[in-house]
Amino acid sequence: MPHGGPFGIQDVLGWDEEVQILAAHGYAVLRVNFRGSGGRGMAFTQAGFRQWGERMIADINDAVQWAAADGRVDAARTCTFGASYGGYAALMAPIRAPGQYRCAIATVAPTNLILMRKWGDIQRRRYGRDYLDAAIGTDEAVLFAQSPVAHVATLDVPVLLVHGQRDDRVPFEHARAFEKAMKDAGRPLETLYFAEETHGIYGDDNRRTYYTRVLGFLRQHLGAP
Numbered sequence: 172m173p174h175g176g177p178f179g180i181q182d183v184l185g186w187d188e189e190v191q192i193l194a195a196h197g198y199a200v201l202r203v204n205f206r207g208s209g210g211r212g213m214a215f216t217q218a219g220f221r222q223w224g225e226r227m228i229a230d231i232n233d234a235v236q237w238a239a240a241d242g243r244v245d246a247a248r249t250c251t252f253g254a255s256y257g258g259y260a261a262l263m264a265p266i267r268a269p270g271q272y273r274c275a276i277a278t279v280a281p282t283n284l285i286l287m288r289k290w291g292d293i294q295r296r297r298y299g300r301d302y303l304d305a306a307i308g309t310d311e312a313v314l315f316a317q318s319p320v321a322h323v324a325t326l327d328v329p330v331l332l333v334h335g336q337r338d339d340r341v342p343f344e345h346a347r348a349f350e351k352a353m354k355d356a357g358r359p360l361e362t363l364y365f366a367e368e369t370h371g372i373y374g375d376d377n378r379r380t381y382y383t384r385v386l387g388f389l390r391q392h393l394g395a396p
Contacts, residue, residue: 175255181210205230224317254278262319274392282349284314335368
């Protein structure tokens with residue numbers, strides 16, 4: 172379960188509702204402070220700059236292999252699940268490591284980094300544009316190469332794509348673009364869209380729907396724990 176942000180954010184020991192939901196249903200949950208995360212100094216954070224789909228994803232995939240190395244978890248029954256950057260990473264991890272995962276759940280995920288430069292609230296401010304220059308860069312060829320939409324033909328796992336249609340941080344256009352790319356490539360895709368949600372799933376009824384769907388998807392592709 173890679174965290175969102177991604178830069179300067181860190182997972183810490185303590186209560187987390189999503190982790191507890193999964194653990195309560197019998198799943199082991201791995202959270203990784205990959206390069207770019209906070210808590211380890213500026214150099215560690217900056218080591219993730221322009222590495223959204225490269226070294227940061229490599230850290231996540233390496234951690235999964237580490238967790239399975241001593242047999243505590245079943246390496247053949249692993250799924251990625253995250254929101255925002257975590258949703259992006261949930262898609263890129265199986266793209267970068269074919270055969271390592273059984274499924275992916277991507278919530279409010281940036282799916283095309285070129286769109287990050289053109290849509291949403293970050294690029295509307297000068298500070299936000301400067302941040303994007305440092306964090307993901309300006310070369311559109313590189314940005315597209317690090318985008319999930321560019322690799323749907325090699326995405327070898329079932330995907331559940333979740334998005335709020337009023338998301339202003341990662342606009343719904345990202346979900347549309349990914350859904351179209353998957354359809355054009357003849358790849359199956361499950362979607363769960365919420366008309367009134369923004370960058371996250373917040374309404375009580377919607378959260379019940381969301382987690383019921385997530386748990387059902389995991390049960391379908393990983394088997395009952």
